[in-house]
Amino acid sequence: MPTIGTEDSDLEQEKVLVASNSIYGFMRSISKFVMSFVVSIFLVRFLGPVNYGVYSVVIIYWGIFSVISSYGIDGVLVYAIAKYRASNQLDRINSILKKYAIALLISSSVVSLVMFALAGVISGLYHQPVMANLLRILAIGLVLYTFIDRFFYPVYTGYQKMKYGFVVGILFDSLRIVQLVIVYLGFGLLGLITFYDVIYLSVVSVSVFFVYKIVKKNRRKLPVRPSDVPVLNSYRKFSYGTSLISSLYGPFITIFLGAVAPNLQFVSFYRVGILMAGIIGMPAAAIGSAFFPTITKYFHRKDMKRFYRLQKILLRYSALITLPLVIGSIVAVGPLVSFLYRSAFSGAELPFVIMLVAVLITGIFGPVSVVLSAIGRQKFFMYSTIGGAIVGVLMTLFLVPALLSVGAAVVYLGVSLSMLSINLFFSLKYIHIDMPVMAILKGAAAAGVMGVLIHFLLIMVKRLFFLPFILIFSLAVYLVLIYMMGAINRQDIAFLSRLLRVSRLLRKLGLQR
Numbered sequence: 001m002p003t004i005g006t007e008d009s010d011l012e013q014e015k016v017l018v019a020s021n022s023i024y025g026f027m028r029s030i031s032k033f034v035m036s037f038v039v040s041i042f043l044v045r046f047l048g049p050v051n052y053g054v055y056s057v058v059i060i061y062w063g064i065f066s067v068i069s070s071y072g073i074d075g076v077l078v079y080a081i082a083k084y085r086a087s088n089q090l091d092r093i094n095s096i097l098k099k100y101a102i103a104l105l106i107s108s109s110v111v112s113l114v115m116f117a118l119a120g121v122i123s124g125l126y127h128q129p130v131m132a133n134l135l136r137i138l139a140i141g142l143v144l145y146t147f148i149d150r151f152f153y154p155v156y157t158g159y160q161k162m163k164y165g166f167v168v169g170i171l172f173d174s175l176r177i178v179q180l181v182i183v184y185l186g187f188g189l190l191g192l193i194t195f196y197d198v199i200y201l202s203v204v205s206v207s208v209f210f211v212y213k214i215v216k217k218n219r220r221k222l223p224v225r226p227s228d229v230p231v232l233n234s235y236r237k238f239s240y241g242t243s244l245i246s247s248l249y250g251p252f253i254t255i256f257l258g259a260v261a262p263n264l265q266f267v268s269f270y271r272v273g274i275l276m277a278g279i280i281g282m283p284a285a286a287i288g289s290a291f292f293p294t295i296t297k298y299f300h301r302k303d304m305k306r307f308y309r310l311q312k313i314l315l316r317y318s319a320l321i322t323l324p325l326v327i328g329s330i331v332a333v334g335p336l337v338s339f340l341y342r343s344a345f346s347g348a349e350l351p352f353v354i355m356l357v358a359v360l361i362t363g364i365f366g367p368v369s370v371v372l373s374a375i376g377r378q379k380f381f382m383y384s385t386i387g388g389a390i391v392g393v394l395m396t397l398f399l400v401p402a403l404l405s406v407g408a409a410v411v412y413l414g415v416s417l418s419m420l421s422i423n424l425f426f427s428l429k430y431i432h433i434d435m436p437v438m439a440i441l442k443g444a445a446a447a448g449v450m451g452v453l454i455h456f457l458l459i460m461v462k463r464l465f466f467l468p469f470i471l472i473f474s475l476a477v478y479l480v481l482i483y484m485m486g487a488i489n490r491q492d493i494a495f496l497s498r499l500l501r502v503s504r505l506l507r508k509l510g511l512q513r
Helices: 004-069 073-086 090-126 130-158 162-215 226-260 265-280 282-300 304-331 333-341 343-364 378-427 437-460 464-485 490-500 503-509
Strands: none
Touching: 004 090, 004 130, 004 162, 004 226, 004 265, 004 282, 004 304, 073 090, 073 130, 073 226, 073 282, 090 130, 090 162, 130 162, 130 282, 226 265, 226 378, 265 282, 265 304, 265 333, 265 343, 265 378, 282 304, 282 343, 304 333, 304 343, 304 437, 304 464, 333 343, 333 464, 343 378, 437 464
């Protein structure tokens, strides 16, 4: 049995791993969003309405084919790596990586050939001959992208090395700037799509180096234990089923809304709401993803004492981060939408607010929403996805024709809450959830005060230019309030300062010894 000192030391080390990976995951998400937002603005201007519409349709089809090509490898890789790391059987991971790399190569190659063959048929549906060539070009790079997203990134997550994922992501985003230059120089859609394959090749080259750096310490290549094979195969199948279902019912809401709405601006309002809600939910999602390997580790070792201690800490962090982001966004929703998308998108305000309710609830439970997947109960996790899909389709048919983009937002809320409810129902069969209720209440009170402050500042300051400064100042006030209320303490500040390398600054401010 470990001593108290050893237990605290191990828990502190695991906190650092989870928090560090959460921060890298969050920064990667922010980088991806900012770059996608900037690139989309310039692409619309450079390509024009028709060409940008062709580009959007091509990317949607390519996304569906990329999900099909994954074969469920991404989910089972994270689980398998975390499982073998927990039992200190690192040498078995090499066999896992080889096996799944071959399987992914075969599945992605087959899907790539199918996509290449169907390119002409798909382009015929839209009466856009150029679309066929664009789909064929993307089909060539599909294998490379599949390895980036479904193999290398899960390896970083399983090994808790998200810093490599962050570096690779920054490389990907930086190369997208070159895409803008290519379009600006007059190479159009063909140059834009062709350069995607160049990006994929560059990112794969760097990713191979990082993965080799991670696994080179595993000197031997032990085979997978026969008893683990059916478990991993079952996990992969359910993970694949979950991905396929998720990739189908999400676009269904948008497609149906576009079909029944008087014009496509309602689709834009809904999509803008989703995009902004996704930003607000990024921190909680990053914490949940980073917590995944730790859950597998503690369950495998039957070390539930440390699991519950860390679970409560992360639930507190997730709630305290999500609360101010949601409350601040609701109070400042009008100026926020105008600042990012101009006043023409004011119709996105109510859908965004409705979606924020889902973000708040799912964000609070973020660290435990991955329990089923992390402990190998992917079957039950798939049940929550199926339940969400059924709820989503039924609500879409009834609400979207009547309420349009607002109805679509309500569907988003219903799907999110139904999936979370089913997920937690099955999770509670294996764990209990010790919610940090007092910390959450204190965070809610502080966020309420912050919201009032934002409201009055927005009354006094009308220029949208000052909105980011108002939000940053209000967030600083929130942090001071939760510290004064005891929702966070000096130990939390010391831990985060070590993680973020700002200890010297905090010592000067008197917040840390």
